[in-house]
Amino acid sequence: MQLAGKKVVVVGGxxxxxxxxxxxxxxxxxxIIIASRNAERLDAIAEKMNVVAIPADVTDDKSVANLFKSCGPVDHVVVTAAQLRTGPFKSVPMEDVRSTMEGKFWGAWRVARAADIRPGGSLTLVSGFLSIRPRPNSAIVSAANGALESLARALALELAPVRVNAVSPGIIDTPIRAAMPEEARREMLAKTAASLPVGRVGVSEDIARQILSFMTIGFVTGSIVYVDGGALVT
Ligand SMILES: NC(=O)c1ccc[n+]([C@@H]2O[C@H](COP(=O)([O-])OP(=O)(O)OC[C@H]3O[C@@H](n4cnc5c(N)ncnc54)[C@H](OP(=O)(O)O)[C@@H]3O)[C@@H](O)[C@H]2O)c1
Incomplete structure (x- = not known):
């Protein structure tokens, strides 16, 4: 077992x-400690997995500080928390783009500041391939992802000997698109799968396995790894 005796916090778990x-x-x-906003959902998952749950909201300084006060020193921290609001650049409300940045970028920033990670441990940020493969109507997500990737590289220096990396997923079939009409969601995923060299969209475990390698390979820091089924070469 590669993580025996290690304490891992997953914010967005x-x-x-x-x-x-x-x-x-x-x-x-x-x-394992998992954290997210909806305490009922969090507790149900934690009970099923037999892990610790601590409700926290990454958009709130105090909430993030309290989370890591409760955790104490840890070995690995992963931030997947995000709620994205997108729309056409000229008309998307500023409130929406600000809230996207507040959760996805400033949320990761707050976690990086508050977490007490042991030397040699790791912090993993999750960006997204729109950072370098933009699509219309999601400029704010491209910008947030690009900022996160730069942040990971900067923190790899500043937080050393803690290692800091980012994984940049392509399209992964997760509940993040739960608000989309089911038929449109399926159609989008099928179309994406057909366009990729691997012939499928990603599953959450594809990204989890990359994150595990960031935790366990002590020579990796300041790395941005694109796990996207080949989206960047199509
Ligand atoms: N799925 C994809 O295709 C894809 C592609 C590229 C990048 N990504 C990135 O990968 C990351 C994870 O995405 P996912 O698909 O796993 O999403 P997901 O299934 O919607 O999970 C998001 C998690 O974050 C938590 N969360 C959201 N806002 C939060 C906040 N303010 N404070 C604390 N927790 C919060 C959610 O729980 P609560 O709502 O209860 O807080 C949930 O546990 C995101 O950064 C996303 O942008 C995803």
Whole structure:
């Protein structure tokens, strides 16, 4: 077991990529703490997995500080928390783009500042391939992802000997698109799968396995790894 005796915090651990990361790290022997906003959903998952749950909102300074006060020193921290609001550049409300940045970028920033990570441990940020493969109507997500990737590289220097990396996923089938009409969601995923060299969209565990390698390979820091089924070469 690669993470026996290690303490791992997954912020955003109640769903999708965060949940898969928590499950994988637990299978590898880690002690797991998951955090997210919806306490009811978080507690239900934590009970099922037999891990610790601490409700926290990454858009709130105090909430993030309290989370890491409760955790104490830890070995690995992963931030998958995000709620994205997008729209056409000229008309998307400023309130929406600000809230996207507040959660996805400033949320990761707050976690990086508050977490007490042991030397040699790791912080993993989750960006997204729109950072370098933009699509119309999602400029704010491209910008947030690009900023996160730069942040990971900067923090790899400033927080050393803690290692800091970012994984940049392509399209992954997670509950993040739960608000989309089901038929449109399926159609989009099928179209994406057909366009990729691997012939499928990603699953959460594809990204979780990359995050596990960031935790366990002590030579990796300042790295941005694109796990996208080949989206960047199509
Ligand atoms: N899925 C994709 O195709 C894809 C592609 C590229 C990048 N990504 C990135 O990968 C990351 C994870 O995405 P996912 O698909 O796993 O999403 P998801 O299934 O929607 O999970 C998001 C998690 O973050 C938590 N969360 C959201 N806002 C939060 C906040 N303010 N404070 C604390 N927790 C918060 C959610 O729980 P609560 O709502 O209860 O707080 C949930 O546990 C995101 O950064 C996303 O942008 C995803």
């Amino acid at each position: 109640s769903s999708g990529i965060g949940l898969a990361t928590a499950e994988l790290a637990k299978r590898e022997g880690a002690q």
